[in-house]
Amino acid sequence: MIAENVQNIEEILKKTCLQHGRARSEITLIAVSKTFGADAVAEAHSAGIVDFGENYVQEVTGKRLELLNRDLRWHFIGHLQTNKVKYIAEWVHMVHSVDSHSLAAELDKRCGKAGRVLDVLIEVNTSEEATKFGVRPAEALSLIASAAQLPHLRVKGLMTIGPFTDDKSATRASFRTLREIFAEANRTNITPQPMTELSMGMSHDFPEAIAEGSTMVRIGTAIFGSRTYPTP
Numbered sequence: 001m002i003a004e005n006v007q008n009i010e011e012i013l014k015k016t017c018l019q020h021g022r023a024r025s026e027i028t029l030i031a032v033s034k035t036f037g038a039d040a041v042a043e044a045h046s047a048g049i050v051d052f053g054e055n056y057v058q059e060v061t062g063k064r065l066e067l068l069n070r071d072l073r074w075h076f077i078g079h080l081q082t083n084k085v086k087y088i089a090e091w092v093h094m095v096h097s098v099d100s101h102s103l104a105a106e107l108d109k110r111c112g113k114a115g116r117v118l119d120v121l122i123e124v125n126t127s128e129e130a131t132k133f134g135v136r137p138a139e140a141l142s143l144i145a146s147a148a149q150l151p152h153l154r155v156k157g158l159m160t161i162g163p164f165t166d167d168k169s170a171t172r173a174s175f176r177t178l179r180e181i182f183a184e185a186n187r188t189n190i191t192p193q194p195m196t197e198l199s200m201g202m203s204h205d206f207p208e209a210i211a212e213g214s215t216m217v218r219i220g221t222a223i224f225g226s227r228t229y230p231t232p
């Protein structure tokens with residue numbers, strides 16, 4: 001089932017890239033495995049996926065330990081509390097959800113202790129929905145600039161979550177906002193190296209994201225099926 005879904009997503013990715021003059025190799029497919037067990041991750045890995053996205057520190061920490069025999073890259077894509085940074089700083093591949101300077105500073109401090117430099121993305125709340133995390137578009141450039149000064153972080157790009165809507169034009173507008181902030185940051189050289197990554201697009205809106213220049217799509221449901229959360 002998972003292998004079939006991966007194949008199906010691959011086909012849509014290829015088609016969408018072709019439609020928009022993009023190369024499939026420009027886009028990293030991240031399988032979002034939150035709420036699914038290590039067995040599901042192993043199945044996706046066997047189907048060719050190496051990048052996995054997770055939202056919860058405790059969950060990803062456990063899964064990683066169960067899967068140490070596999071060569072996986074763990075992307076942290078959920079809201080990250082400063083006091084949890086220490087649990088993931090040594091091994092996480094990329095953090096997509098940096099939304100404050102205090103979080104960036106804590107990541108920098110912990111990565112310094114671990115003797116590494118970490119790739120991060122700045123999360124922007126492009127739809128300005130009150131329930132969402134992420135820096136507001138108006139404050140994005142200043143956070144990019146301040147995070148880029150930290151010696152143990154490399155600000156590789158930006159991340160956003162599209163609006164919760166079926167309105168494709170609103171979705172496109174949100175992704176376009178991210179691309180415009182990205183272009184402006186690169187035009188003004190506020191990072192030591194130009195940013196290269198736009199993490200945008202989920203199961204229901206990744207074709208729109210690719211049309212707007214996404215380089216990383218984060219796909220959960222379309223690979224693993226729908227999530228059931230434990231009831232409290």
Ligand SMILES: *Cc1c(COP(=O)(O)O)cnc(C)c1O
Nearest residue numbers: 032077202203218219220221222
């Ligand atoms: C859960 C999640 C995804 C995956 O969403 P699907 O709709 O299941 O593809 C992507 N990005 C973030 C930040 C998420 O929290």
